[in-house]
Amino acid sequence: xxxxxxxxxxxxxxxxxxxxxxxxxxxxxxxxxxxxxxxxxxxxxxxxxxxxxxxxxxxxxxxxxxxxxxxxxxxxxxxxxxxxxxxxxxxxxxxxxxxxxxxxxxxxxxxxxxxxxxxxxxxxxxxxxxxxxxxxxxxxxxxxxxxxxxxxxxxxxxxxxxxxxxxxxxxxxxxxxxxxxxxxxxxxxxxxxxxxxxxxxxxxxxxxxxxxxxxxxxxxxxxxxxxxxxxxxxxxxxxxxxxxxxxxxxxxxxxxxxxxxxxxxxx
Numbered sequence: 001x002x003x004x005x006x007x008x009x010x011x012x013x014x015x016x017x018x019x020x021x022x023x024x025x026x027x028x029x030x031x032x033x034x035x036x037x038x039x040x041x042x043x044x045x046x047x048x049x050x051x052x053x054x055x056x057x058x059x060x061x062x063x064x065x066x067x068x069x070x071x072x073x074x075x076x077x078x079x080x081x082x083x084x085x086x087x088x089x090x091x092x093x094x095x096x097x098x099x100x101x102x103x104x105x106x107x108x109x110x111x112x113x114x115x116x117x118x119x120x121x122x123x124x125x126x127x128x129x130x131x132x133x134x135x136x137x138x139x140x141x142x143x144x145x146x147x148x149x150x151x152x153x154x155x156x157x158x159x160x161x162x163x164x165x166x167x168x169x170x171x172x173x174x175x176x177x178x179x180x181x182x183x184x185x186x187x188x189x190x191x192x193x194x195x196x197x198x199x200x201x202x203x204x205x206x207x208x209x210x211x212x213x214x215x216x217x218x219x220x221x222x223x224x225x226x227x228x229x230x231x232x233x234x235x236x237x238x239x240x241x242x243x244x245x246x247x248x249x250x251x252x253x254x255x256x257x258x259x260x261x262x263x264x265x266x267x
Contacts, residue, residue, distance in 0.1 A: 001019070001020070001032070008043070011227070013043055017040045020033065023036070031060035031064055039070070058071070072085075072108075077188070084104070102135075119143070133162065136154050140155040171198075174194070174197035175206070178217070187217065191214065191221070195214065198210045212241065212244045215228070215231035218230060227251060228248065235248065
């Protein structure tokens with residue numbers, strides 16, 4: 001498992017999958033092993049297989065919240081908000097301070113027209129993290145037609161947090177939303193937000209950092225080609241950025257290891 005996690009951190013998801021398979025073979029009753037295999041499959045966009053591993057993890061380790069979170073995320077991305085909400089509710093019961101699960105629960109409930117419950121979920125999110133911008137914005141938007149005064153209060157808090165983070169302009173706001181989506185492992189949404197941020201940015205000072213963030217997210221989602229392209233764009237704009245250079249070295253290492261593995265199989 002440690003080797004699998006190290007390989008995944010180095011963007012070598014194919015090799016990481018092999019090691020999680022070995023972990024499951026050695027400990028077939030380990031819910032943790034099945035969960036991490038599901039994580040790698042999820043990041044490789046092999047959602048059906050990942051879902052099966054998460055379900056096995058839930059059965060073997062019913063008190064671990066993470067498999068339920070990812071199952072809920074899969075349902076949410078597949079347009080099944082009712083199933084997602086049920087699983088997010090189970091997640092927050094097991095992990096009451098999981099701010100992202102509370103936020104996602106609110107989103108799923110809102111899609112089911114359960115507005116009051118959605119508001120309650122978002123209020124729980126900001127009770128845990130008063131600066132959680134996505135929940136603040138969602139509350140401000142949802143309350144606009146029913147409680148204008150409270151809506152304005154939440155929007156004021158949202159704006160204040162944005163000011164504190166120095167991301168008042170649109171591009172930085174989108175980038176911040178992308179990073180929050182990344183923390184939820186919602187790769188499609190994270191990539192969408194970062195691409196929109198880059199388009200909005202134009203030639204702003206943050207352009208290199210935005211390309212770097214998008215490149216890293218692409219790599220984390222298993223897309224090394226686009227990830228490397230974005231990292232090279234960041235390097236062209238900011239040649240001395242050590243974070244970009246380190247990420248490019250990880251990509252090169254992952255490619256080298258993949259090539260060596262392919263040659264070995266050919267032999």
